[in-house]
Amino acid sequence: GEFLGSDVQIIPHLTNLILKKIEETAKENSLETMLIEVGGTVGDIENSYFIEAMRELALKNKVVFIVLVYVPELDVVGEQKTKPTQLALRSLMQTGIQPDFIVTRSTNPLNKKAKEKIALFANLPVERIIDNHDTSNIYTVPMNMIECGFDKQLLKELGYEDRKPNSEKLAAWSDYLQRSNTGKPLKIAVVGKYVDLHDSYVSVNEAIVHASATCGAKTKVKWIESETLEEIEGETAHALEDIDGVIVPGGFGSRGITGMIKAIEYSRVNKKPYLGICLGMQLMAIEFARNVAKLEDADSTEFNPSTQNKVIHIMEDQKAVTEKGGTMRLGSWPATVKKGTYAFDAYGSEQIHERHRHRYEFNNIYRESFDKLGLRISATTPDDRLVEIIEWKDSFGIATQAHPELKSRPERPAPLFVELIKHAMM
Template identity: 40%
Template sequence: MQTRYVFVTGGVVSGLGKGVVAASIGKIFQMRGLKVDMIKADPYLNVDPGTLNPIEHGEVFVCEEVWEFEPAPGYRFTIAEIDQDFGTYERFLDMNMHPSNNITSGQVYLSVILKERVGSYLGRTIQVIPHITDEIKDRIRRVAERSKPDVLIVEIGGTVGDIEAMPFLEAVRQFRLEQPPGTTALVHVTLVPYLSTLGQLKTKPTQHSVKELQSMGLQPDVIIGRSDRPLPEDVKKKISLYCNVPPEAVFSDPDLETVYELPLVLERQGLGRYLSKLLGITPEPRTEGVREWESIVSSFLSARDEVVIAMPGKYTMIQDSYISINEALSHAGASLGVRVKRVYIEAEDFEREPSRVEELLSQADGILLTPGFGARGVEGMIHSARYAMENNKPFLGICFGAQLLFVAFMRYVVGLRDAHSTEIDPETPHPVVDLLPEQKVAVFKGGTMRLGAHPVKIRRGTRLYEAYGSELVYERFRHRYHINPDYVKLAEEKGLIVSSTDPSGRMVNSIEIASNSWVVGVQFHPEFKSRPGRPSPIYRAFLKAVLENKKKSL
């Protein structure tokens, strides 16, 4: 059938969980046996989020594929780093998203400006309307042509009223006019705050947000109210009256124990039927699809035991910095019947008060050393790896965390006390972690790391092989630095195991410590491929080791 389009906008404040709502809508259509694809339009001027600080913007997600973005003839840029919402899309829909599905203002303006430079617009004055808006619409249509979905969901980043988002909203207005009637729908997600002093949910912010949207020529077809509690009928009717939508077009998005429950909550309220009616598509979900998702949700809700995982890192002040890691831990925990309590530890605290390392880490059942870049907090992270090695604490290091595990091993087991990464200390006499050879000639920072999925050749008899049960897997990478192979032989003499490499055997992809404790570091990011109901093998193996170690200590 002809592709239907669902546009999702957000109002009042950012961070509402608009991406979860968009993914839930996708899941609702998937339950009806429809092919779904998703786009995220990000208004920031970065070409991709790869150079953004996680503290400012949250996690950078990495795709399976690498996309060669050609904004104009003669210009090419590599893109595999995309917005964190794509991780949500992949987890809900159990599909790999393409990098071209992330449309940023940076990509759009770069395309238009470079096309102007090469003469594509000769004789014309380049303007936001029509050139920028046409480029946005063209990108949306190209995704539809490439994947040919039954339903394409387009989430517009930011908040209605942001200056940066205006060209995207104008493009949506034009797009809806150009499409045949009944082939598009607009869903607006907005905050409905509860004022405890009054004991009331307030709809005024939603009214103002919708009025702002209407001022841009956009009338929402559906309003989803985000609140800490379900919206009662009187509040829904008030939103309906003042926002010009039928009462049955107002839906509630309350706080839930697990975000994966939201598609079922919205489906029970009738969102699937309402959108299907608007778009003229199959009205009823397939029983098997609903039951499968209900089973997955039940696994999260039924877990009763708890394990505590300490997560030392550099970006702990915003949990979205580690959203895929958090979800991978939850997926693995649900598969093992346990809940995972995360204790975020700011690595700089260890540098100010080294004595607190044992106090904080001893209370955890396991340690996950997080990814990152730069010198801040590094010594605290190295202390965390040392503690795990010396105290038989189950440990998983991810990317930067694996590199710092190797630094700790070389310092405190091998005895090279000045060992370091050249990222942190370019003059170290023992560069046990160094730039990848191809990175030494890279000029641009954006899109030049080792990105996307690469083959991982696993050594039999290792903890990694025990987790994956295969000698060859594909995992996603995002790094410039790597474990220096020149130091591997020296490390192996002291009990380090290289459990996987690239097919050539030269590039180290993971390491382990030959001991009774479960201490593993992986250069790749297995969390990006973890799914509810199908957790990452290495995260599941880590939590299984945590559980076994906890039982021994009881």
């Protein structure tokens, strides 16, 4: 065999494979510097061989070890406890790794006493203990790192003392921060089924932040559990009456669907700006079918396989697939946008690409009848086979089968989110 009959071991065989992958990646991409993140906690069995590989990597290459630690704070006495950090550093050093920098995570700024104690146990000067405490805006973190001199220290350690920061990019970032902290107050509701853990929709939340900064708005997100709109009569109007715009994000399964449809209906009737994403597009079509086209049993075959009006149905090439996961329509796909639509206003182009993760699609037999009633198809796949974006004709309501939030960045906000914020500000 490949190992000539010898026992295959974690060390050196698995660690050598890790090192080989790192070296090949660096060589293939002509990398000057590589950032490698080892997840987990020091002492975990799962990452122990990766930590050993990093130790071996440092024997032949210039490696800077930056350790991220958590410093808890007891609210009762207001004391920052460094003992967990001390134990973590001791465990790490026992693997043969001496950290070059410690980045601390804490609720409040790290006090001098805690910083000195961590430096003592890390065998480091105090200035190499980098404070990264909680902030109301995560995008201030890079500027905080620059303020404490972390960038200069790191560049020096890597042998790049002569490198100068890009003043234009720093100015643009500062401008972005300024815009994200000021602007017209807005309130956007995200109506979903996983809102108990906001991180379930972290990309949606960040896309709202990016678009708001671009438009000069300071947006507060109101998280609404869709099931609560089902349980109490009149709760939808109560929950959404002070809202400037509504988003229904992606999801799977029938739980909470009725509440999301109620939110979409309220948005359409009251002309509240609306953005639907993936499931949010499918439910926009179902709501329109039930309440405007008067197809009372209109549904998705995902929720009701026996419905007579299959407004949303499974894609032909997915009908034989029963397991959820990697068989769905995944990745970036092209779409053609029609001029004279909200979608074209958002993208400013007829040809776009967005990322997807779904198996169900809009049923094409309803295209013509829905268009006559006020729901138009504003984007399709280039072959016109699949519907990509739909929208209301008489007020701003738009939904996409894609996940535009996944491509949103501070300097390149997702166009559909920008368009939502613009209309919410009107």
